[in-house]
Amino acid sequence: MYDNEMKLEFLSKSNNEAFARITVAAFVAQLDPTIEELADIKTAVSEAVTNCIIHGYENTEGIVKIKGKIIKNNVEIEISDTGKGIENIELARKPLYTTKGNLERSGMGFTIMESFMDEVEIESVLGLGTKIIMKKKIKKHKVDLSEEDFASVGGEY
Amino acid sequence: MNINYIKKDKLLMVEITEEIDHHIVEKIRRRVDDEITRYMPRKTIFDFSRVSFMDSAGIGMIIGRYKMMKLIGGSLEIVNISKNVKKILEMSGINKIIPMENKREVS
Incomplete structure (x- = not known):
């Protein structure tokens, strides 16, 4: 079982790229990520969604789906299209390779x-x-405080 | 989308005021190219102080403008880059061919 889960579907329009990355960032925010971790996730989502729009659907209309899952402090994001598919995945992964x-x-x-x-x-x-x-994985950076740590907070009763 | 321009002594300062992604680059490209063709600057400077986000679409856009400036015998520079944007620029390696600084040259 996942601790939390979300699904998102939208048309393959380029103005949804910002919508997608901001929505995923808002979902991930519950793990209290750093600004840098959040920026990394936003950028990765933006890349994947852009790929669906320009490569998967080649600017025709289609549906882009995003599933977000949170398991403890791990985030899993699945981004899919039902477009044309990738001919050579190994080549597509290569830096600077573009069709x-x-x-x-x-x-x-x-x-x-x-x-x-x-x-x-x-x-x-x-x-x-x-x-x-x-x-x-979102690194835990919250300080774990015990009851004693609060002893001096809020005055004495 | 707003793009602000400052022109002085054949320097063209281009201030982008939005997140740079695939959706927006087409508009930036068209408008900036138009401005470059009309003004023919010796140097174009992108001011990124208001760019909080950029993905790989921005890299393509920057390389395209770099090539255009080279074609007309000028140069390109980027100033006021945020930490997140810097990470992308460094990953692409274009920081090795395009000068980047964190201060304004024209005000």
Whole structure:
């Protein structure tokens, strides 16, 4: 069982890229991540969603799905489309590789996902779609306080 | 989307005021290219002080403008980069070809 779970579906429109990363960030916020951890997740989500829109659906209309799961302090984000699929996953993962160089794409999408998240899995079937599963552990940085620590707080009774 | 320009002595300062992603780069590209073609600056400076987020779409956009400035014999620079944006720029390696500073040159 997961501690928490969410699902999100939206049309493959580029103005939903900001909506997607902000929503996922809000979901992850319950783990009290650092600003940097949150920025990493936002960036990875933005890359994956952009891929669905420009590669999966090639700017035609489709549905992008996001599932978010929280297990203790681990975040798992699954982003999928039912678009054209990736022909060569190994090649797609390579830094600077892009099939859309004419659109000034940098080919850094997967490289960024891989370095900003702990784990990135790619499942893709030609003609059926692509699913990206990304995992990241949010470091615990909350101080555990005991009752004695509060002894001097709030005055004496 | 607002882009603010400051022009002085053939320096073109371009202040982007939004998060940079795939959705927005097309508009930035079109407007900035238009401005560069008309003003023909010797240097274009992107001011990123109001850019709190950028993904790989921004890298492509920056490299494109770098190439354009080179084509007209000028240069490109980026100033006031936030920590998050810096991380992306360093990962792409473009910090090695494009000068980046954390101060304004034109005010």
